[in-house]
Amino acid sequence: MAAPALPSPPPFHINLCGVHRKGGLGAFGPVWMRYTVRQRTALLAAFCILCPLLIVHFVITYLHLSPLNPLKVAAYPLVSWYTSDVFAQNWSLFAPNPIHHNSTLLVQCRIKGGEETAWFNISEGMNDGHDRNPVGPYGRLVRMHVTATRTYNANADMTTEQLRETVCERDPDSEFCLRQDEHSKRIRAVGEEMLTGLGSAACSQVVSPGQEVEAVRFRMLTHTVRPWSKRNDPDWQPTVTGTETDWLAYRKVAPINMRLVEAGEYD
Amino acid sequence: MLYIYSANFAQRHYLFGPNAVYVSKGAFNPFGSVSPAMFDFLYVLAMVAAFAFVMGLGGRLVTLLNFVLFWGWTNAALLIGDGGDNVLRIMLFYLLFADLHGSLKPNEPSTWRKVLGIAHNLALVAVGIQLSALYLTAGMQKVHGDMWRDGTALWYILQVREFSHPVVGQFLLSMPAFTIVFTHLTVFFQIAFPWLIVHPTLRRYAVAIGAAMHLGILAAMNIVSFSLIMIFLDLMMIPDADYIRLGKRIEAVAAAFNRLRQGWAVRPSVAEAERSS
Numbered sequence: 001m002a003a004p005a006l007p008s009p010p011p012f013h014i015n016l017c018g019v020h021r022k023g024g025l026g027a028f029g030p031v032w033m034r035y036t037v038r039q040r041t042a043l044l045a046a047f048c049i050l051c052p053l054l055i056v057h058f059v060i061t062y063l064h065l066s067p068l069n070p071l072k073v074a075a076y077p078l079v080s081w082y083t084s085d086v087f088a089q090n091w092s093l094f095a096p097n098p099i100h101h102n103s104t105l106l107v108q109c110r111i112k113g114g115e116e117t118a119w120f121n122i123s124e125g126m127n128d129g130h131d132r133n134p135v136g137p138y139g140r141l142v143r144m145h146v147t148a149t150r151t152y153n154a155n156a157d158m159t160t161e162q163l164r165e166t167v168c169e170r171d172p173d174s175e176f177c178l179r180q181d182e183h184s185k186r187i188r189a190v191g192e193e194m195l196t197g198l199g200s201a202a203c204s205q206v207v208s209p210g211q212e213v214e215a216v217r218f219r220m221l222t223h224t225v226r227p228w229s230k231r232n233d234p235d236w237q238p239t240v241t242g243t244e245t246d247w248l249a250y251r252k253v254a255p256i257n258m259r260l261v262e263a264g265e266y267d
Numbered sequence: 268m269l270y271i272y273s274a275n276f277a278q279r280h281y282l283f284g285p286n287a288v289y290v291s292k293g294a295f296n297p298f299g300s301v302s303p304a305m306f307d308f309l310y311v312l313a314m315v316a317a318f319a320f321v322m323g324l325g326g327r328l329v330t331l332l333n334f335v336l337f338w339g340w341t342n343a344a345l346l347i348g349d350g351g352d353n354v355l356r357i358m359l360f361y362l363l364f365a366d367l368h369g370s371l372k373p374n375e376p377s378t379w380r381k382v383l384g385i386a387h388n389l390a391l392v393a394v395g396i397q398l399s400a401l402y403l404t405a406g407m408q409k410v411h412g413d414m415w416r417d418g419t420a421l422w423y424i425l426q427v428r429e430f431s432h433p434v435v436g437q438f439l440l441s442m443p444a445f446t447i448v449f450t451h452l453t454v455f456f457q458i459a460f461p462w463l464i465v466h467p468t469l470r471r472y473a474v475a476i477g478a479a480m481h482l483g484i485l486a487a488m489n490i491v492s493f494s495l496i497m498i499f500l501d502l503m504m505i506p507d508a509d510y511i512r513l514g515k516r517i518e519a520v521a522a523a524f525n526r527l528r529q530g531w532a533v534r535p536s537v538a539e540a541e542r543s544s
Contacts (some may be wrong), residue, residue: 039378039381042382046382047385050389055274058400061397061400065404084339085342086356086357086360088353091401091402091408092405093350093483094424095405095411096409096411096414097413097420098420098427098432099427100414100427101427102427135491137278139489139490139492140282140344141347143349143429147347193289196344197288198288226366254280254303
């Protein structure tokens with residue numbers, strides 16, 4: 001039998017906020033009754049499979065992104081498994097408070113035989129390149145020393161740091177608070193590998209031909225930025241603090257031609 | 268993606284290869300787990316796939332190849348990655364189910380193509396929800412921060428060298444009052460975005476404000492690829508009909524401008540004719 005010229009009133013009509021309709025959900029409109037039973041079954045089946053998948057996906061995403069709460073704790077194994085790779089996401093984007101210090105990474109190289117070189121500034125050349133050409137590769141290279149330093153200091157994701165703050169208030173000497181727990185140690189090991197890679201590539205560039213680098217060590221410096229309350233104070237000067245790592249074993253890394261500056265007194 | 272791959276081409280071995288500064292293990296990282304020669308092949312393949320994707324070539328197969336390679340790249344690029352790469356990887360997954368090449372028409376006769384239509388619409392819904400999740404999370408987390416609340420966040424960010432353009436950023440710093448206004452506007456916009464895009468008319472304004480905000484971030488904070496990615500993703504929220512209408516409006520303005528220009532071109536000759544008569 002031919003399809004009726006005027007369709008019967010639709011059984012239901014779905015318009016998801018006016019998204020681009022291309023016969024998909026739009027198919028549930030007036031033309032629905034013209035479809036064969038096979039077509040209706042296939043479309044309903046597709047809809048009934050895909051929609052719950054979408055909902056489950058975003059419920060897990062919601063739990064992944066939400067602050068620490070009882071529901072998140074209960075579903076933590078599932079959430080952390082599901083969001084461990086493709087769907088891992090972090091939209092802190094300068095929150096809760098933006099980064100408000102400048103950082104410098106200095107490296108010193110120890111050559112086989114025990115000779116130690118001067119300290120070199122790894123970050124300055126990157127920052128300078130970024131200032132001159134933000135569209136080029138320095139736009140990203142400039143982040144390396146910051147990421148490596150943060151990771152070495154075992155700064156974790158926001159949820160973990162939030163939890164750490166709570167734990168530190170109650171038990172400031174706990175392993176978790178002092179970043180000596182297994183998770184922090186793992187992060188620190190990754191940070192150590194990142195730093196070693198950065199330093200090894202830099203030291204390969206520093207030594208003369210024939211010399212072999214044996215170990216590298218770092219100074220991670222933090223410079224305060226001008227506080228809002230001191231914005232008109234001509235005498236304000238940044239405060240520089242820092243930590244020094246132990247000697248870390250040299251590792252062969254693919255080369256890069258980076259501009260190294262011999263570190264000055266206040267670097 | 269093509270820009271990201273190209274900008275980092277010269278130092279690809281140092282950043283992403285098997286002998287890179289840091290090679291991530293555990294996650295899917297084809298770039299870091301092959302020989303240097305194979306790495307080069309994969310890197311060039313990723314560039315070719317990105318180019319074909321941009322040109323609309325190769326259909327869904329290229330979309331899939333592009334997603335898989337970019338997913339691998341984001342895992343290889345942990346040291347230099349950002350939120351832009353993160354959101355693009357997730358969006359590319361949703362877009363695997365979308366009809367990016369306009370091959371589906373309303374009321375497709377075949378059942379299979381109707382099912383593809385459902386998948387397409389749900390993929391675009393997923394893009395909208397993901398963007399909303401991004402903005403809402405970013406906004407809500409900022410509310411917890413005292414620097415965002417007291418309006419000084421931008422003042423501090425613009426003093427951090429990695430996030431400040433040496434000219435535009437410093438210029439903004441010379442006007443502290445504006446940094447407070449922009450700090451608060453950012454939080455308001457991010458929290459409002461999910462609710463604004465629900466309404467078809469407000470959605471256009473939300474996208475326009477979002478694009479303007481990210482252009483501002485690009486100029487003042489010197490963050491190029493993240494800003495561009497966010498602008499392109501925001502633009503996906505505008506339906507085809509609006510683009511067609513915008514195109515017609517631009518054509519009309521161009522035609523009016525041409526008429527005006529011809530009018531100017533005619534005018535001297537009219538004056539000459541008057542003089543000679």
